[in-house]
Amino acid sequence: MPRPPRIDVVRLWTQRHAHHNLHLAEDGQGRLWLRLRDLRHWMPGLPSDAEMLRRLPTQLALADASHEPYIDTDALEPLTRKARNPGTLKLMAWLQANVLHPARRRHASAPLPGRPVLPPWWASGLDPRWWFIAQGRWSPWRTALTGAVIGLAGLLASRLLALQTWAVDGTYSLWLWLAALTGLWCTVWCGAWVTGSIRSASRHADDADGRTAWTPLLLGLGGAPVLALAALLGLGGLLQAWWSTTVRGEGAAVVVPLSDADGQVRGLRISGVLGMGSTQALRAALDAHPQVQRLEIHSPGGLVTEGHGMAQLALQHALNTEARVACEAACTLVFVAGEKRLIAREAGLGFGGLLPSLAPVVADFYRQRGVPEDFVQQALGRRSWQPVATSAESAVASGLAAPAPPATP
Secondary structure (H helix, E strand, O other): OOOOOEOOEEEEEEEEEOOEEEEEEEEOOOOEEEEHHHHOOOOOOOOOHHHHHHHOOOOEEEOOOOOOEEEEHHHHHHHHOOOOOHHHHHHHHHHHHHHHHHHHHHHHHOOOOOOOOOOHHHHOOOOOOHHHHHHOOOOHHHHHHHHHHHHHHHHHHHHHHHOOOOOOOOOOHHHHHHHHHHHHHHHHHHHHHHHHHHHHHHHOOOOOOOHHHHHHHHHHHHHHHHHHHHHHHHOHHHHHHHHHHHHOOOOOOEEEEEEOOOOOEEEEEEEOOEOOOHHHHHHHHHHHOOOOOEEEEEOOOEOHHHHHHHHHHHHHOOOEEEEOOOEEOHHHHHHHOOOOEEEOOOOEEEEOOOOOOOHHHHHHHHHHOOOOHHHHHHHHOOOOOOOEEEEHHHHHHOOOOEEOOOOOO
């Protein structure tokens, strides 16, 4: 269908009649226009928009940011002259009494200015209210282009935020909230894009060229989920930390100094879940006790990013590590960072439970620390939240750790 011309709108408003909205426009010459789609509620037998434009080429025009035509109210009289439908007759009487006569009297007494007073984006056909995409009022190709551009912008934002995934030295709660908001935005936007693509395609399905409607629909149905999934996977580490901190309320692990028989602090015990702030807690303890040589780990795991940060501190201080209870997921990063690694008979290691976005970094770290490839592949192949248990005997037999002496009372 050829596009109708655009009028110089000076006022847009909505009125309600018989439980339906009527979208009205007024141009600089005082003429009133009614959205054609609203008129069909009371005149269901009207021809299609294309046929109406062919019959009334000068009395159909665009008035708002959508591409839906408005009809000049002067054209309603000949259209309804032979109407016998009570709804149509009531509409015309209501329009004359409540819309047309008041507007004409106002225009006669105080003409509206000749230049449009609406925002310039109405006249150009642009609409900055991007959430309108879900309504499907835009053309299929405009829906696809807008959806792709803003979806890619969300993906780029997620990639920039993902650079902060491993930055656990300072307070990074801001990055966690930005990641949560970006992930939510990408999900909602891509869902709106899919909804708008379906609605827009259904409205333009009768176009002469079917590809005008269905090709951009396929782009929306295929591209939107891919962009949303890519953004969420890239933000995986930050979203995991946000969930752990905000929803589950997990805080930093407890770091306790351990004194030897001579009263000197040469060890630290890490207890609890490795939540946000665990790396900072370990750093503070090492600064307070620079003579520490050993880390005793009592942790079921936690955030992989915090485990990696604590492992880097263990490497910097050339610390030995010791596991006397089960050490899983993020805890194994701290354990394998030790210069000498001891594991008690009743303890065990758990490799796995990694997010896809974090797995490559963790695997590289395992290999750098001499973890057998079987355990590395075990970690990479496990995507559930529950890691694969490895007994102390298996860890000692593989050369990953040495047996720890019995604990002193």
